Every structure is written in structure tokens, then in C-alpha cells.
Amino acid sequence: MDMVLSILTAIGVMTALSGGLALLMVIADATIGRYGPCRIRINDSRDLEVEGGQSLLSTLKNEQIFIPSACGGRGSCGLCKVEVLSGAGAILPTELPWLTPDEQKRQIRLSCQVRVKRDLSIRIPEELFNVHQYQARVAGLRDLTYDIKEVRLQLLDPPAIDFKPGQYIQFEVPAYELTDEPIYRAYSVASGPDQHGEVELEIRYVPNGICTTYVHQHLKVGNTATINGPYGDFFLRDTNRDILFIAGGSGMAPIKSILSDMVHTKNPRRTRYCFGAKAIRDLFLVDEMRAIEKQLPDFKFIPCLSAPDTADVWNGERGLVTEVVDRTVTNLDNLEAYLCGSPLMIDACVALLKKKGLPEDRIFYDKFA
Numbered sequence: 001m002d003m004v005l006s007i008l009t010a011i012g013v014m015t016a017l018s019g020g021l022a023l024l025m026v027i028a029d030a031t032i033g034r035y036g037p038c039r040i041r042i043n044d045s046r047d048l049e050v051e052g053g054q055s056l057l058s059t060l061k062n063e064q065i066f067i068p069s070a071c072g073g074r075g076s077c078g079l080c081k082v083e084v085l086s087g088a089g090a091i092l093p094t095e096l097p098w099l100t101p102d103e104q105k106r107q108i109r110l111s112c113q114v115r116v117k118r119d120l121s122i123r124i125p126e127e128l129f130n131v132h133q134y135q136a137r138v139a140g141l142r143d144l145t146y147d148i149k150e151v152r153l154q155l156l157d158p159p160a161i162d163f164k165p166g167q168y169i170q171f172e173v174p175a176y177e178l179t180d181e182p183i184y185r186a187y188s189v190a191s192g193p194d195q196h197g198e199v200e201l202e203i204r205y206v207p208n209g210i211c212t213t214y215v216h217q218h219l220k221v222g223n224t225a226t227i228n229g230p231y232g233d234f235f236l237r238d239t240n241r242d243i244l245f246i247a248g249g250s251g252m253a254p255i256k257s258i259l260s261d262m263v264h265t266k267n268p269r270r271t272r273y274c275f276g277a278k279a280i281r282d283l284f285l286v287d288e289m290r291a292i293e294k295q296l297p298d299f300k301f302i303p304c305l306s307a308p309d310t311a312d313v314w315n316g317e318r319g320l321v322t323e324v325v326d327r328t329v330t331n332l333d334n335l336e337a338y339l340c341g342s343p344l345m346i347d348a349c350v351a352l353l354k355k356k357g358l359p360e361d362r363i364f365y366d367k368f369a
Contacts (some may be wrong), residue, residue, distance in 0.1 A: 041121040050116060056082070057111040066131040067124070068231040069170070072183035072210070073112035079186070080111045087120035133228040134158060138221050139198065144284040147205040148250055149216055150190070152198060153225055160196035161229070163189060165257040166236065166338070168366065169199060169229030173214045185211040188340065188366070189230070190253035192260030199227065204250040234366040236261075237336060241362070244329060244337045245273040246321060246349050251340035252285060254366070258338070263295045270298040272329065276321030276345070277305055280312045302328060322348045332358045339365035 035052025040059070042048065050059050057073045057080050060066070071077035078098030084107050091099065095110045114120075140152035155161060163169075170184040191200035206212045219225075236243070236258050245255045255273065262271070277283045282305075289301035304317035304324040317324045322345075329335075337353055339346050346365050353363055 035117045038116050039119045040116070041119070043123050043126070044121075052116045052118070054116060055112050056084075056088075056109075056114040056116055056120065056122070059116050060111065064133060065124075065128065066133070066170070066228045066231075067111050067128065068168075068186065069112060069184070070186035071112075072173075072185055074183075075110060075113050077186075078110065081108050082111045083107055083123040084109045084114060085121040085123060087118050088114045089117075131229060131231065132158065132161075133226060134161060134199075136199065136225045136227060138219060138223045138225060141219065141221055144202060145282055148284060149203050149205070151201040151203055151215060151219070152191075153201070153227065155197050155199065156224075161199065162196065163193055163230035164235040165189075165193050165261040166234040166254040166366075167230040167232040168234075168254070169201075169227045169231070171201065171211060171215075172226040172228075173211045176214060176218060178208070178210045178213055183210055184228075186231070188232075188234075188250075188254040188257070190256045192257055192264055194261070194264050200253075202250045202253040202256075232366055234338070234340070234364060236338070237364070239336065240269065241334050241336045242331075243269055243271040244325075244335055245271070246276075246325060246337065246339045246341070246345075247273075248276040248321060248341035248345050249282070251342075251345075254340050255338065256285065256288070259289075259292050259296075259299075262299075263292060268297050271296065272300050272302060274302045274304065274321050274325050274328070276324070276341070277303065278307045279305055279309045280314060281309070320348075321345065322352050325349065326352060326356070329356070332356055335362065337363045339363065 038050055038052040040048040040050060048063050050063065055073060057067055057069060067080045067082060069077060069080040073080065075094045088109055091104060091109065092113050095113050098110060099108060134155050135157040136153040136155050138151065139154040142150040144150050168186050168188040170186050172182055172184040173179065174182050187201045187203060189199055190202050191198060203212055203215045205216045234254055247255050252275065273289065283303055286303060293299050293301055302317060302324065304319060304321055305312070305314055306320050308314050308318070335358060337358060339349050350363055354360060
């Protein structure tokens with residue numbers, strides 16, 4: 001009996017201590033975490049008066065200045081880099097994996113990991129001042145495959161967006177069962193830039209992914225949505241070189257946007273597009289690509305399957321997309337390559353193209369895809 005009483009007493013003490021610590025954390029967040037008014041000096045030319053306590057990424061977003069971030073500010077993508085000239089304190093361990101030694105010397109920081117506690121002086125690219133937030137209505141949803149959904153957004157306010165084909169936007173997910181606060185994720189635009197009033201996305205489902213679960217299981221036609229953008233330097237360069245596109249999965253999106261613009265502008269450049277999938281059920285928009293073959297004078301779409309199902313009837317290319325590129329792309333003297341897909345695919349393609357003699361400065365990609 002004494003032992004049972006001792007155990008119950010110990011449990012009671014631990015519960016009380018845990019509750020006390022939780023209360024202290026709440027009080028600390030409500031008091032110590034309030035740093036009062038702070039000033040953020042941007043590019044030595046613009047001052048913001050803000051309330052301290054939030055991350056630099058969130059603080060700037062509240063001021064309608066949008067820093068690109070593919071992970072919604074959780075420190076897992078490394079995209080939200082800004083130059084912090086003063087006021088940020090020491091680099092955090094969570095930042096180190098994303099910062100090269102040179103970036104550390106240049107005072108580059110992850111804005112999602114820098115908390116606004118005092119006055120800051122920062123430097124950001126001027127083009128980010130042209131990024132805007134848009135309110136939109138979900139105009140259409142379509143299953144492209146069993147795990148990729150097409151989302152069409154009609155822009156309401158502002159009613160139009162200007163972007164370069166290949167760039168991306170950030171889609172904001174409201175608080176729901178998987179997140180207690182709004183978060184955002186980056187997705188490439190699939191529509192052409194001539195469709196100013198609409199944005200098309202191709203979103204692949206990731207089990208338990210906050211944004212993809214929301215889009216695939218909760219988003220409905222007629223819902224409102226918030227996006228911001230455009231971002232990114234993945235766009236077709238204005239040269240006369242031949243073009244090689246390589247993509248897989250939802251990496252189709254920015255390539256489709258570029259191709260739509262090439263059709264719209266009647267671009268005559270020689271273009272080859274290798275698209276990698278596992279099986280027939282992973283292929284999509286094939287008819288659209290075949291239609292573009294008829295609209296562009298020198299365009300060829302080359303889908304390939306790396307692991308077709310036993311029931312698949314397939315007479316096309318087989319193997320990994322890198323293997324298909326290796327045996328079908330022979331002349332790289334006058335070539336530019338544009339890659340979009342998983343980081344592993346991109347790394348493998350870059351290594352292959354460099355091995356075949358293509359200079360790295362003629363290989364373009366967005367690795368967050």
C-alpha cells in the first residue's frame with residue numbers, strides 16, 4: 001500500500017511540475033516573447049515599423065513582402081534566404097545545413113529561422129517587391145492520375161497576374177485538422193502566361209502532407225484560396241539554342257507552361273521533351289503533348305516508363321529517364337537543358353549531362369520540385 005501511495009504521489013508531483021512548466025511557457029510566450037516595436041531597414045532605402053516576436057519571414061509577409069519558401073517557413077527547404085546586415089544574432093544550428101561557408105560569410109540567413117527581437121537591417125532582391133498576394137476562386141479540379149490533381153484558380157483580387165512561364169507561386173493552406181495555423185507551399189504554374197486571369201497547378205499527393213492532403217481531400221470547386229507570387233528564375237532563356245526538357249511527375253507543370261507560351265509565341269526552336277514515369281498509370285497530359293507536337297515545327301515528346309506494370313501495353317521508350325536521355329540525346333553542342341522533378345532525378349540528370357559535355361551554366365532547374 002505504501003508503495004502504491006508513493007507511486008501515486010510521484011505521479012501527482014510530476015503532473016504538477018509539467019503543468020507548472022507549461023504555464024510558465026505560456027506566460028513567457030505572452031510576455032518575454034513580446035519584444036515591442038522594432039524597425040526593419042530594407043536595402044538601405046525602406047523602413048518598416050513592426051511588432052517584434054515573429055520570424056522575419058512571417059513579419060515581412062504581414063507587410064506584404066513575400067520571401068520565397070517551399071516548406072511554409074519550417075526550415076526544411078532552405079529557400080527563404082536573405083542577407084541580414086545587422087540585428088539577427090548568431091546563426092542557428094537549424095540554418096547551418098542550408099548555408100554554404102561563403103553564404104555564412106556574406107551574412108545570408110534563413111528568414112524563417114531569424115526571429116525579430118530588435119532592429120534589423122536586411123537586403124533582398126528588388127524583384128521581390130513585385131510579388132503580390134492574390135485572392136482566387138477554385139474554378140476546377142481534375143484528377144490527372146491517381147495521385148496528381150489539376151487545380152484551376154480564377155483570380156479575383158487582383159484579377160490578373162504577370163509571370164514568366166516556369167515560375168512558381170505559393171499556395172496558402174488555412175488552418176484545418178493537420179495544421180493549427182495557415183501555412184503555404186510552393187507550386188509551379190502549369191498554365192501559360194497569356195492566361196492572365198487564371199493559374200493552373202498540378203499537385204501530387206504526399207501521404208500526410210499538410211498542403212497536398214488539404215488539396216486532395218478537402219478543397220472543393222467554389223472555395224476561395226490565397227496565393228502569392230510569382231517567384232523563381234526557372235524560365236526559358238532567350239537564345240537560339242536547341243532545348244531539352246527533362247521532367248517527371250508533377251515536374252510536368254512548369255514545362256507545360258513554357259511549352260504553352262512557345263505555342264502562343266510560335267517559337268521555332270528545336271525542342272525535345274523526355275518525361276519519366278514508372279508505369280502507364282503515372283503518365284498524364286500525353287494527348288496535350290501530342291497536340292503541341294502538331295503546333296510546334298520541331299518539337300518531340302518522349303515519354304518513358306522505368307517499371308511498367310505487367311498489364312501495360314507499351315511500345316515506347318523504357319528505362320530511367322536518364323538512360324533514355326543518354327541514348328537519345330547525342331548532340332549537345334548547341335543545347336540548353338531544363339529540368340524539373342525530384343532532387344534525386346535532377347542530380348542524376350545534371351551529372352549525366354555534365355558527363356556528356358554540357359556546361360553547367362546551360363543546365364537550369366528548380367530543385368524544390
